[in-house]
Amino acid sequence: ALQASFVPKIKARQRFTNKLQPRASTYKVAILGAAGGIGQPLALLIKMSPLVSALHLYDIANVKGVAADLSHCNTPSQILDFTGPSQLANCLKGMDAVVIPAGVPRKPGMTRDDLFNINANIVKTLVEAVADNCPDAFIHIISNPVNSTVPIAAEVLKQKGVYNPKKLFGVTTLDVVRANTFVAEKKNLKLIDVDVPVVGGHAGITILPLLSKTRPSVTFTDEEVEELTVRIQNAGTEVVEAKAGAGSATLSMAYAAARFVESSLRALDGDGDVYECSFVQSELTELPFFASRVKLGKKGVEAVISADLQGLTEFETKALEALKPELKASIEKGVAFVQKQA
Ligand code: NAI
Numbered sequence: 001a002l003q004a005s006f007v008p009k010i011k012a013r014q015r016f017t018n019k020l021q022p023r024a025s026t027y028k029v030a031i032l033g034a035a036g037g038i039g040q041p042l043a044l045l046i047k048m049s050p051l052v053s054a055l056h057l058y059d060i061a062n063v064k065g066v067a068a069d070l071s072h073c074n075t076p077s078q079i080l081d082f083t084g085p086s087q088l089a090n091c092l093k094g095m096d097a098v099v100i101p102a103g104v105p106r107k108p109g110m111t112r113d114d115l116f117n118i119n120a121n122i123v124k125t126l127v128e129a130v131a132d133n134c135p136d137a138f139i140h141i142i143s144n145p146v147n148s149t150v151p152i153a154a155e156v157l158k159q160k161g162v163y164n165p166k167k168l169f170g171v172t173t174l175d176v177v178r179a180n181t182f183v184a185e186k187k188n189l190k191l192i193d194v195d196v197p198v199v200g201g202h203a204g205i206t207i208l209p210l211l212s213k214t215r216p217s218v219t220f221t222d223e224e225v226e227e228l229t230v231r232i233q234n235a236g237t238e239v240v241e242a243k244a245g246a247g248s249a250t251l252s253m254a255y256a257a258a259r260f261v262e263s264s265l266r267a268l269d270g271d272g273d274v275y276e277c278s279f280v281q282s283e284l285t286e287l288p289f290f291a292s293r294v295k296l297g298k299k300g301v302e303a304v305i306s307a308d309l310q311g312l313t314e315f316e317t318k319a320l321e322a323l324k325p326e327l328k329a330s331i332e333k334g335v336a337f338v339q340k341q342a
Contacts, residue, residue, distance in 0.1 A: 025076040027265045028054040030095045030134075032088075032126050033102025034081075035059035035066050037250035038142060038257065042101065043070055043079075045258035051265040052077040058091040059102070060084055088126075092133035097264055099171075099257060100126055103143040105248040106240050112145040112203040113330065119143045120152055120337050127153040128160065135162035138264050138300060139169065142257055146170040146202040147327055150279055150289055151334030159342060166300030169264075170279025172202045172291045173256035174249065178235045179209040182228055187218050197308045198232070198277050199292045200320070201327045207233045208323055212313045225315055267296035275305070284309060287324060289331050 029046055033039045034057035046055055047070050055077045057067050067081030082091035092098065103119035106112065123143050130139055135157070143149050150170040157163035179196035183189070195215045200208040209232045211218075211225055220228070231238075239249040260276055267274040274296040282290035282304050293305040312320065 025050055025053045027051050027096045027268060028056070028094055029261060029265075030056040030058060030091055030098045030137075032058045032091075032098065032100045033143070035062040036101060037105065037247050038101040038253045040066055041251055041254035042099065042257050044073075045254055046099075046261055047073050047075055047077055047079065049258075049262055049265065050076065051262070051269060054078050054080065056080050056082060056091045056095065058082040058088060085125075088129045089133050092129055092137075095134040095137045096268060097138040097140065097261060098130050098134065099140040099142065099261060101142040101253075101257070102126060105250075106144070106236075107245050107247075108241050110240075112236075113148070115144050116148060116333065116337075119145070119149060120334070123149045123152050124156055124338060127156040131157050131160035131162050135160070136164075136167070138167050138268075140171050140257065140260060140264070141169065142171045142253065144202070145330060146172065146279055147206060147289075147330035148334035148337070151331045152338055154281065154289075155335055155338035159338070164300065165281035166302075168280065169260070169301075170202060170289070170291065171257055171260055172198060172207075172277055172279050173260045174236075174253050175202060175207050175209070175232065175291075176277050177252060177256045177259070179211075179228075179232045182231055182235075183211070183214055183218070186224060186228060187220075189216070189218070197293050199290065199308065200323045201289075201291055201330065202279060203330070204233055204326070205319070206323045206327045206330070208316065208319050210308055210312065210316055212311075212316060213308050222315070225313075229315075229319070263296060267302075268298055270298065272297070280304065285320075285324070287328055287331060290327075 029052055031039050034043050057063050063081045067079050071079040103122045141150050175198040179198050180194045183196055184191040184194045196209050197213050198209045200206045263274050263276045275293050277293050279291040284290050294301045295303040
């Protein structure tokens with residue numbers, strides 16, 4: 001009897017308060033480069049999201065099998081596969097979010113910038129198609145070098161007359177994930193609680209973890225700051241070397257990108273409390289793009305959070321100044337790549 005009277009009450013309330021309604025699976029997500037090392041586990045993780053109604057998988061090869069395989073998971077989203085440029089437009093129509101992990105990864109001894117020549121063209125071509133087919137979607141760029149591929153995407157979107165800086169994101173979530181993990185390990189903290197903002201860019205010294213802003217508040221010795229900062233900056237290379245030629249981070253990257261996609265969809269869904277670090281157009285510094293914490297909303301970036309850059313330690317202030325010339329050069333390289341072809 002108790003249950004019978006309780007259930008209708010909840011249902012009646014749900015009709016009037018959005019918050020109590022179970023979230024519907026309504027968002028459409030495309031992954032471009034879906035058959036790759038990141039693309040496959042990322043597709044699996046997004047397939048598990050209750051917010052996704054359709055998941056479109058695009059690659060230049062090998063995506064049919066990935067789609068057939070994933071489509072057997074009994075979660076709500078419908079999987080469709082698209083192979084090659086002739087199917088790209090159909091893949092993109094109606095998408096709310098497009099995630100781009102297409103392109104070549106690093107091998108030992110390579111920097112992210114060494115990937116520029118191949119990946120710049122791939123990102124340019126894919127973003128042109130996004131501009132033509134779903135210009136209103138959130139665009140998540142994973143392909144490296146992110147410090148240049150995001151400016152490339154911005155230039156392409158500008159040329160197409162559809163650039164919305166609030167909806168273009170360089171995915172730097174993995175830097176935050178790594179920073180959280182390493183800090184929790186070092187300081188013996190409960191992982192779930194630790195949150196370290198990481199600002200700047202996504203390569204070498206441009207990755208700047210703001211350890212002084214770690215939440216919950218923790219104190220580090222100078223040696224710990226030095227050691228943790230270097231480890232976070234080189235964590236990608238740690239994986240590249242361990243994989244010894246077989247690629248770079250794919251599983252942790254897929255985990256990080258899935259978190260960023262889920263955050264974006266929650267923001268689209270009206271959750272007013274979504275914050276992530278991302279490499280976005282920014283006025284926080286004199287550089288046109290900069291990674292920092294941003295508040296996500298229905299329209300994309302709702303606010304770039306400036307508080308993290310206030311009251312930096314001497315170490316962080318120096319590191320911030322030191323990263324600017326490299327980040328500036330990478331941004332300009334991306335912009336020039338598109339402009340010289342125009
Ligand atoms: P992968 O080589 O395993 O997969 C790349 C996929 O892209 C392949 O399936 C390939 O067929 C596809 N592809 C190539 N050209 C394409 C095109 N024109 N259109 C659509 N798909 C295309 O590489 P992996 O390991 O998945 O890495 C992908 C990218 O992600 C690399 O550029 C890597 O540097 C970057 N990355 C970024 C990270 C970040 O934190 N933002 C972290 C780790 C990797």
